[in-house]
Amino acid sequence: MPEAVTRDGRTPARSQELIASLGPLLLTWLPRQRWFAGKGRPVNGFTVVSATELLPPGAVPRLLHVLVRAEQSSPTGPTADCYQLLVGVRRTLPPSLAPALIGRPERGPLRGATVYDALYDPRLADVLLEALRMRARVGELRxxxxxxxxxxxxxxxxxxxxxxxxxxxxxxxxxxxxxxxxIVPGTHPDLELPLALATEGCRRVPPPAAWFCADVGARGTAVDEGTASARREGALVLGVLQPFLKSADDGWELALDSLARGGPFTPQAHALGRATAEVHGALARALPPVSLGRAQIEALSRSMANRLDTTARAVPALRPYADGLRTAFEALGELGTGQLSWTAQRVHGDLHLGQCLRAPDGEWSLIDFEGEPARPLAERRLPQPTVRDVAGMLRSFDYAARQYRPWSPDWADDCRAAYCTGYAEVSGRDPRHEPVLLRAYETDKAVYEVLYEARHRPDWLPVPLAAVARLATPSLPRP
Incomplete structure (x- = not known):
């Protein structure tokens, strides 16, 4: 690599010259990626947080690991998100890698080369596995x-x-x-929770085999504003390696297949409810639960209401239902004024059919414990009532049912009932026996879905809006 990035991973001031090469290309390439969080807002500039050459000098192609900070504007002020890029560098790109093209820098240290997403290059992707296998340390990467x-x-x-x-x-x-x-600083739940479940012998979640981190800030080399937090809370988790469940079927695809064939999905939903309860039980043993009293319940109600207000401002189609939806959160807040309390614990945080895999023997596994990526990491790591995961799965049954027309609610209702029954058989607690809490969490999830679909998949917006119309009318609850 040119002087902008050194072999040991240190990033002196001249590393910012990388922006001369990558910046103009990232302005158009980055917003097109599905994982880019700042869609719909202009990118004002980039800053290199760290850059590390992963192959020896002179290697062809070259592999550059980059953490880059994208600075954007928003109605509430400037924002900045850090993204992980794996950049391959070649003189020319073979046709097989054409879809991975990022661009051809016209200036800076990469001028004259072709840069591309290295994940699509098997030769470079193999470098990551070998580094994990050998427990390598390259600069700030561990x-x-x-x-x-x-x-x-x-x-x-x-x-x-x-x-x-x-x-x-x-x-x-x-x-x-x-x-x-x-990339955000702090302990990452998609590594933390599977490791904790592995210590409990929970076979419902694939155990991590390896992972890699960036010790950003350890030598004062990073420029990201989150560096101080990263130094306090530990390294930035960049990736996790787990066993691949080759023969397992995706829960979402299984549900769609059931709908296409006109067959029942209730046996699978029942087994999935049992699996969810088993994971919740293992999490409660691994990480101590807490109690939510009046103050916490009222705070939860306010945060849900605030998300509703924010989403209604961003998505006009939600506004006619806002008052009705708010009653779900008001009812939850009123419960806090009594003597009720709930147990809260670590949960999956973003549970739906796509996060569940069924093995050929019928056993279900849960994956992807990251939580809802749009929410702050600290919020995703907070203990929550387990009904939050239940509400996410109930919404997922509704999503699946609405992929076919004419829509019949019976399929979704049967799945919801079977799932809750299976959950109750293992946990001893039926989520339907806490209707106020369940409605509040299902409403909060539907509001989240409205914002997500409006930003990323506008054609899907009618799906959560249909649920919003139902949830805004408390006199017509689902079972």
């Missing part, structure tokens, strides 16, 4: 593994097609490496 799982070399990598808020590499149908794209 690759770790548990030692409990053997990681063989030579596994052929491929990018998983279904991309959401992150990117995933599958190695030889043996491991899957989830790379976090939007």
């Amino acid at each position: 690759f770790e593994r548990t030692g409990a799982t053997e990681i063989p070399s030579g596994l052929v990598p491929r990018v998983l097609g279904a991309e959401q808020s992150n990117s995933s590499l599958v190695y030889g149908d043996t491991f899957i490496l989830k790379l976090f794209r939007r």
Whole structure:
């Protein structure tokens, strides 16, 4: 790499010259990525947080790991998000890698080269697995593994097609490496919770085999404003390697197949409810639960109402239902004035059918414990009533049912009932016996979905709006 980035990962002032090469390209490439969080807002500039050459000098192609800070404007003021990029550098790009093209810098240290998303290059993707296998340290990047799982070399990598808020590499149908794209300081729940569940022997969640972090700020080299927090809370988690459940079926696809065939999904929903309760039980044993009293319940009610107000300002289609939806949160706040209290614990945080995999023997596994990426990391790590995960799954049944017309609510209602029954059989608590709490969380989830669909998938906006219309009328609750 030119002088802008040194082999040991240190980033002297001249590393900012990388922006001369990458900045103009990222202005157009970054907003097109599904995982870019700042859609709809202009990017004002970039700052390099860290940059590390992962291959020896003279290697062709070259592999550059970059944490870049994207500065944007918003109605409430300037914002900045840090993103993880793996940049391949070649003189020319072979046709097989054409879809990975980022661009051709016209100035700066990469002038004259071709840069691209290195995850699509098997030669460069293999570098990451080898670093994890060998517990490598390259500059500020630290690759770790548990030692409990053997990681063989030579596994052929491929990018998983279904991309959401992150990117995933599958190695030889043996491991899957989830790379976090939007990087925030603090303990990452998608590593923290599976590690905790592994200590409890919970077989419902694939245990982490390895992970890698950036010790940003350890030598005062980073320029990100979150560096001080990262130094206090530990390294920035960049990716987690877990076993790849090759023969497992995605819960979302299974549900759609059931709908297409006109068959029941209630046995699967019932088993999934049991699996969810088992994971909740293991989390409660691994990480101590807490009690939510009056102050916490009232604060929860206010935060839900505030999210409703924010979303109604951003999505005009939600405004006619805002008053009716607010009654769900007011009812929750009124419960806080009594003597009721709830137990809160660590939960999945973003549970839906797409986060569930069913093995050929019918056993369900839960994956992706990151929580809702749009919410702050500190909020995602807060203990919550377990009904939050239940509400997420109930909304997912509704989403699946609405993929076919004419829509019949019976399929979703049957799945909801079977799921809650299965959950109650393991946990001893039926979520339907707490209707105020369940309605509040389901309403909060639907409001979140409205904002997400309006920003990312406008064609899907009618799905959560239909739920909003139902939830805004408390006299017509679902079972």
